[in-house]
Amino acid sequence: MSAQIKVAVLGAAGRMGSEAVKAVTEAADMELVASLGRGDDLQQIIDAGATHVVDLSVPGSTEDNVRFAVEHGLHAVVGTTGWTEERRANLQLLLEQNPSVGVLIAPNFALGSVLASAFAATAAKYFESVEVIELHHPNKVDAPSGTAVRTAELIAQSRKEAGVGASPDATETQLEGARGAVVDGIHVHSVRLRGLVAHQEVLLGGPGEQLTLRHDSYDRASFMPGVLLGLRTAESMPGLTYGLDGYLELGQ
Numbered sequence: 001m002s003a004q005i006k007v008a009v010l011g012a013a014g015r016m017g018s019e020a021v022k023a024v025t026e027a028a029d030m031e032l033v034a035s036l037g038r039g040d041d042l043q044q045i046i047d048a049g050a051t052h053v054v055d056l057s058v059p060g061s062t063e064d065n066v067r068f069a070v071e072h073g074l075h076a077v078v079g080t081t082g083w084t085e086e087r088r089a090n091l092q093l094l095l096e097q098n099p100s101v102g103v104l105i106a107p108n109f110a111l112g113s114v115l116a117s118a119f120a121a122t123a124a125k126y127f128e129s130v131e132v133i134e135l136h137h138p139n140k141v142d143a144p145s146g147t148a149v150r151t152a153e154l155i156a157q158s159r160k161e162a163g164v165g166a167s168p169d170a171t172e173t174q175l176e177g178a179r180g181a182v183v184d185g186i187h188v189h190s191v192r193l194r195g196l197v198a199h200q201e202v203l204l205g206g207p208g209e210q211l212t213l214r215h216d217s218y219d220r221a222s223f224m225p226g227v228l229l230g231l232r233t234a235e236s237m238p239g240l241t242y243g244l245d246g247y248l249e250l251g252q
């Protein structure tokens with residue numbers, strides 16, 4: 001029998017962290033060795049003998065948490081938002097000094113969401129117009145969502161490679177914010193509404209037609225297969241992987 005994956009969950013009392021604690025506890029090949037929250041000493045992770053860390057904390061803490069894990073040779077599965085290009089570049093440098101460590105930064109752990117973003121990137125080069133709408137529960141602290149940022153990045157990359165220009169837009173006057181945020185040239189709109197969990201639509205428009213790609217997470221259980229896949233795969237994928245699609249065989 002292969003060794004148990006010894007997991008420390010950071011942000012363990014949160015909405016996602018508590019779900020991850022449950023999923024890891026129920027997984028036969030894993031052992032939950034530490035559950036940490038705000039203000040807890042990260043040394044507890046080492047003392048508990050963790051081999052892997054799951055970070056589901058807050059954008060202001062995730063970078064320090066992951067840095068600590070990597071510096072101590074622990075693999076990390078990260079769902080927390082806030083991983084800008086600059087932060088990822090700094091992490092890459094750290095990983096070069098710790099070449100056996102694997103880190104997954106997954107803007108979204110739900111398989112359907114990862115697929116929807118990949119489908120959107122494929123479709124976006126065939127349509128004149130594309131915009132992203134993300135819809136979340138009102139307790140979410142950041143906007144736009146990490147998923148929407150990643151989706152816009154993938155769409156922009158696909159359109160650039162195909163030589164597709166900007167979406168047409170004749171807007172000259174507007175209230176500030178009316179056209180949403182712009183990520184790599186793609187408009188992204190954020191809705192916060194009681195009753196929602198995590199949802200996203202990509203609207204694609206061409207002459208006389210529209211394609212809508214929508215994904216809905218109704219329950220945070222939807223994210224757990226991705227978290228467990230990340231924990232089972234990180235060690236065999238040294239370096240930084242950005243997006244769960246890096247651990248999946250999409251398009252094969």
Ligand SMILES: NC(=O)C1=CN([C@@H]2O[C@H](COP(=O)(O)OP(=O)(O)OC[C@H]3O[C@@H](n4cnc5c(N)ncnc54)[C@H](O)[C@@H]3O)[C@@H](O)[C@H]2O)C=CC1
Nearest residue numbers: 011013014015016037038057061079080081106107108109
């Ligand atoms: N990648 C994915 O599939 C998903 C990612 N998320 C992201 O995960 C993060 C957490 O989301 P929620 O659970 O909804 O938030 P939450 O606010 O319910 O939980 C965050 C928890 O982290 C704790 N915390 C704060 N600082 C900490 C620190 N330094 N070390 C350890 N814990 C700390 C807080 O006290 C809180 O309990 C957000 O960035 C969110 O966008 C959420 C859902 C899915």
Ligand SMILES: O=C(O)C1=N[C@H](C(=O)O)C[C@H](O)C1
Nearest residue numbers: 081107108140145146147198
């Ligand atoms: O805060 C959330 O809830 C979520 N955060 C992630 C994001 O910002 O994309 C993933 C999912 O959308 C839920």
